[in-house]
Amino acid sequence: MGGMANHEGVRVDVAGILRQLEDNGFDDVRVEFVSQGTDESTVLDVAGRGVAVANDVAAERIWGAAPTASIAGVSVKLMDLSDLDAVAVWLEAFVGELRAGGLSGEIGATPLVRLPEWISQLAEPMVTAYVALAAPALGVGAGAGGTADDWCERAVEWASEAGGEAYLSSAGMNQLDTSKDVAAHLSSVLRASSSGALRYADEGASRAAFVQIGPNGQAVYQVHDPSAPQTVQVERARAAIIAEAAQAHFAFVAPTPHQAYAWDARSRALPPLRPEVTAAALRGHAELWSRLVPDAHGIQLLTQEHMGLVSDLSQWTVIEVTPGRFVVEAPDLTEWLRPEGPANSTLDKARADFGRALASVDDLR
Known part of the structure; x- marks a missing residue:
């Protein structure tokens, strides 16, 4: 041959x-x-x-x-x-x-590339937005209806703020996309495969942004920028949530001490999830999160159904960002975003505030 x-x-x-x-x-x-x-x-x-x-x-x-x-x-x-x-x-x-x-x-x-080594070695707490999207409406996964085009355009707009080069990842392969059609290529990946990921990486600035979505519509958004204060990373995570508010049925923000390739990563971050909520539960009960929450977090996007179950959010900042979607923030985000996690007293109070909105053991069976 x-x-x-x-x-x-x-x-x-x-x-x-x-x-x-x-x-x-x-x-x-x-x-x-x-x-x-x-x-x-x-x-x-x-x-x-x-x-x-x-x-x-x-x-x-x-x-x-x-x-x-x-x-x-x-x-x-x-x-x-x-x-x-x-x-x-x-x-x-x-x-x-x-x-x-x-x-x-x-x-x-197939033209393939290896991801830059410095990207794979990122190992410091990164403020992460976890967003639950309506998978069928996005056309995520083989055979799903609808279109992923709009979401892909928003994902590229969000990630490209990091600057640098664009890398598409799917089914274990990485490609460098030097075209002006990154969103269209990401959309093709999602229509063909069960998941996809996009990175923008600027090695000179040691800055990167990462977006990943799975077949159940669970997406993660992360920024790595050692020169930016944590408040900037929080703003970027909040921006990701607000951009998807009309399409999302739940979202939360948590510092994650590694690159998060799926919602499972939340189980390895602080504060620890409630014992009844495992990594498998986060992934396997996607249908629950439009009405229940797995745990309390410093920033969450809630639906009207969530809001009908909470006990007391009088000490939280609540803003309706689109009809029926509310960004709920703790009064002191610094406490929630510490690498060691919030104090137990803060977490206990927050869980009491969310009350019946927290998924129970029976919900997760």
Whole structure:
């Protein structure tokens, strides 16, 4: 195998694919199909059929994962290689199904990057906004209805304030997006996959912003900026919540001492969540959070239904930011945002204030 092969309308850069395979220690390779003039949903559908057919043809020799969106097209991870000839067998079957579906274009190795090392080593408390969005309305996850376009535009607008370069992450791959269409590419990722993430990173300023969303609509927003006071990080977290208020059914802010790739990260931050609320409960009971809260936090976005259950918010600042959505803030945010968490007395008082709005053991069964 080698060079560029032409399969009646689908050109294959075999040499480039083998180079990435070699770079990966012959463990796996990501192949990318860039279509000529066919809509995204059709390409994903045909590519999905192509993966299934190719997996059958090359059974027990190589295996391709479900297609996901890349910046330029559709990417498939090939794994479990038994021999190099298996790559050619798989590609031939995959190309055949693309051609049968009326597609033309090019197949090559997916352009990948490693995230800058300094980003992966961030390990100081970061003020994090956790936002619960309506997943079906956003079109998050394969087969979901609606559109993610509006959310992606807001996410890019929020994250890009950090400056620097844009990195898209999906299905374990990272790509550098140097285009002016980052929001559109993020939207493609969310329509094709169960989750996606976006980073803007300015190495010269040691500043970064990170947005991640999962298939249940649970999103996290984080800023790393060692030169900015904590008040600025709080403002950025609050801005993320307010920007999503009309679409969110719950949100809260908490300092998280590491990069948060999902709501599970809250279980490892201070103050400790109530014993009955586990990381799995945060993730697995997404439907609860439009009417109940997992715990008290210094900043929360509540619905009218939440507000009907709370006991006493007379000592809290309550602002209706959009009809039926209220930002509720503690009188002393500094107390809540300490790396060691608020004093037990502060936490006990806050939990009493939220009263019946706190999810019970029975709610979490």
